[in-house]
Amino acid sequence: MSAQREMKEKNPWHTPVTIITVIGVIAIVALVTVAVLQNRPVLQKYKYGIVLDAGSSHTALYIYEWPAEKDNNTGRAEQKYVCKVKGKGISSYANTPVKAGESLNECMQEAKMQVPTKRHHETPLYLGATAGMRLLNMENSSASDKVFQAVEKALQRFPFSYQGARILSGQEEGAFGWVTVNYLDDRLKQGLETTGALDLGGASTQISFVSKNYDISESPSNSVTFRLYGNDYNLYTHSFLCYGKDQVLRMALAHQTKSGPGTILDPCFHPGYLELKDYSLLYDSPCVSDRKPQNATGTFNHSGAGNFKQCQEVVKKVFNFTSCKYSRCSFNGVFQPPLQGPFGAFSAYYYVMDFLKLTDATMPLKDVKEKLANYCATPWNEIVKQHPEVPIKYLAEYCFSGTYIITLLTDGYNFTSESYSNINFIKKIKNSDAGWTLGYMLNLTNMIPAEAPDSPPLPHAGYVTIITISALILFVLFILSLRFICPSFQKTPHIV
Ligand SMILES: Nc1ncnc2c1ncn2[C@@H]1O[C@H](COP(=O)(O)OP(=O)(O)O)[C@@H](O)[C@H]1O
Numbered sequence: 001m002s003a004q005r006e007m008k009e010k011n012p013w014h015t016p017v018t019i020i021t022v023i024g025v026i027a028i029v030a031l032v033t034v035a036v037l038q039n040r041p042v043l044q045k046y047k048y049g050i051v052l053d054a055g056s057s058h059t060a061l062y063i064y065e066w067p068a069e070k071d072n073n074t075g076r077a078e079q080k081y082v083c084k085v086k087g088k089g090i091s092s093y094a095n096t097p098v099k100a101g102e103s104l105n106e107c108m109q110e111a112k113m114q115v116p117t118k119r120h121h122e123t124p125l126y127l128g129a130t131a132g133m134r135l136l137n138m139e140n141s142s143a144s145d146k147v148f149q150a151v152e153k154a155l156q157r158f159p160f161s162y163q164g165a166r167i168l169s170g171q172e173e174g175a176f177g178w179v180t181v182n183y184l185d186d187r188l189k190q191g192l193e194t195t196g197a198l199d200l201g202g203a204s205t206q207i208s209f210v211s212k213n214y215d216i217s218e219s220p221s222n223s224v225t226f227r228l229y230g231n232d233y234n235l236y237t238h239s240f241l242c243y244g245k246d247q248v249l250r251m252a253l254a255h256q257t258k259s260g261p262g263t264i265l266d267p268c269f270h271p272g273y274l275e276l277k278d279y280s281l282l283y284d285s286p287c288v289s290d291r292k293p294q295n296a297t298g299t300f301n302h303s304g305a306g307n308f309k310q311c312q313e314v315v316k317k318v319f320n321f322t323s324c325k326y327s328r329c330s331f332n333g334v335f336q337p338p339l340q341g342p343f344g345a346f347s348a349y350y351y352v353m354d355f356l357k358l359t360d361a362t363m364p365l366k367d368v369k370e371k372l373a374n375y376c377a378t379p380w381n382e383i384v385k386q387h388p389e390v391p392i393k394y395l396a397e398y399c400f401s402g403t404y405i406i407t408l409l410t411d412g413y414n415f416t417s418e419s420y421s422n423i424n425f426i427k428k429i430k431n432s433d434a435g436w437t438l439g440y441m442l443n444l445t446n447m448i449p450a451e452a453p454d455s456p457p458l459p460h461a462g463y464v465t466i467i468t469i470s471a472l473i474l475f476v477l478f479i480l481s482l483r484f485i486c487p488s489f490q491k492t493p494h495i496v
């Protein structure tokens with residue numbers, strides 16, 4: 001036997017079986033790698049959408065992103081970035097509209113940096129205004145038009161695809177908040193029981209939920225129907241204009257100051273709190289302007305008494321429970337079907353209850369009230385000392401706002417001690433803020449299809465598994481057939 005032959009036989013790498021095995025293994029690895037990678041792009045690419053939420057108290061800019069490669073934009077959209085516009089809401093610029101436009105520039109510049117340049121021109125940009133502009137439009141429609149013109153001019157200077165600025169109806173605000181919450185929770189795609197949405201702003205508040213077996217025809221103006229991912233939803237929604245927490249505070253103060261100038265001892269403010277306030281500022285809103293007393297010209301002393309129970313009595317006076325022409329009502333003669341399912345309460349519901357440390361869903365309603373009563377009774381100077389980081393305007397109002405929230409939920413919407421535990425106070429769901437903006441964009445970009453998308457015949461993992469098993473079977477069959485056809489394969493090589 002030649003030395004070469006001897007070497008070949010000593011080196012197992014040179015046997016035909018080993019060579020075939022190695023080639024086979026490489027082929028299998030290659031096949032499985034292709035199967036794993038075949039529907040994964042090398043670099044994840046995104047599309048973007050921008051929504052400006054022009055609220056009564058301030059404006060916020062949201063950027064959403066979603067995978068670009070999915071058909072018809074059906075990939076999951078989520079919040080990428082939020083920018084809080086400095087200063088007050090756009091409705092506060094009624095006398096200086098150009099400044100309303102200018103106020104948006106800083107956040108818009110930021111948006112330019114956040115969205116990749118090559119996507120700018122295809123990125124839709126929307127501005128939706130809520131109750132602050134609804135009130136301004138009622139009070140002075142030419143001032144509200146001027147604010148919109150200025151805002152439009154400012155937004156059109158940026159390289160995005162500007163889609164318009166408008167006032168949302170209360171129904172839209174409520175319904176899109178509900179869409180956002182349920183989209184982010186993946187409830188719509190999976191056809192699960194939905195979560196109701198409670199949104200509290202400064203100038204209006206919304207309640208939206210699906211109540212099974214309720215007759216929409218009882219109050220058609222409160223119903224919105226959707227077909228989403230192949231499921232039909234009959235949504236009940238109502239927006240109470242003037243029932244945001246800032247306007248309710250005006251109403252409560254108007255009620256307490258109706259006997260004219262002087263000092264009021266307000267149970268909704270802490271003992272020791274004292275501020276000189278202007279009547280003209282208090283009544284500068286359509287929510288209270290008709291209540292302005294004749295002799296209300298100058299200022300009044302706003303002092304605190306810090307009594308939760310009495311504060312609840314004051315707050316209750318802003319609701320009208322007497323007339324209801326439907327089978328059931330919440331307040332002010334507004335139809336409301338029976339409450340059903342879990343609820344997510346966001347925006348000012350969350351800010352207030354989070355500050356008061358009352359967001360724990362397991363805390364019974366009676367404990368919430370007790371804690372709130374203790375908080376309201378705490379002297380103002382102690383509160384200021386305990387929270388040096390919180391702006392005084394917010395700090396002064398948490399007792400009032402907490403009391404309003406509890407009164408609105410229980411006396412207003414009829415949550416009971418039991419059903420109160422169905423309310424979750426939330427800020428974000430999976431990194432995206434709860435609010436109407438995402439739902440608004442999803443609707444306008446047709447990102448939620450009416451029908452369920454055709455799912456692929458096999459999920460990706462199943463596809464990879466089948467490829468791997470088939471490759472292994474083929475390989476084993478191949479080896480077996482070689483042994484069968486070619487007898488030399490039947491003997492294991494041996495060294496002579
Ligand atoms: N950190 C905070 N603490 C308390 N309240 C807050 C905080 N941040 C925002 N708010 C309040 O949340 C409300 C937001 O309302 P907004 O969206 O501007 O009005 P609307 O939705 O009625 O147009 C305002 O009353 C604002 O003062």
Ligand SMILES: [Ca+2]
Nearest residue numbers: 055130201347
């Ligand atoms: Ca709002």
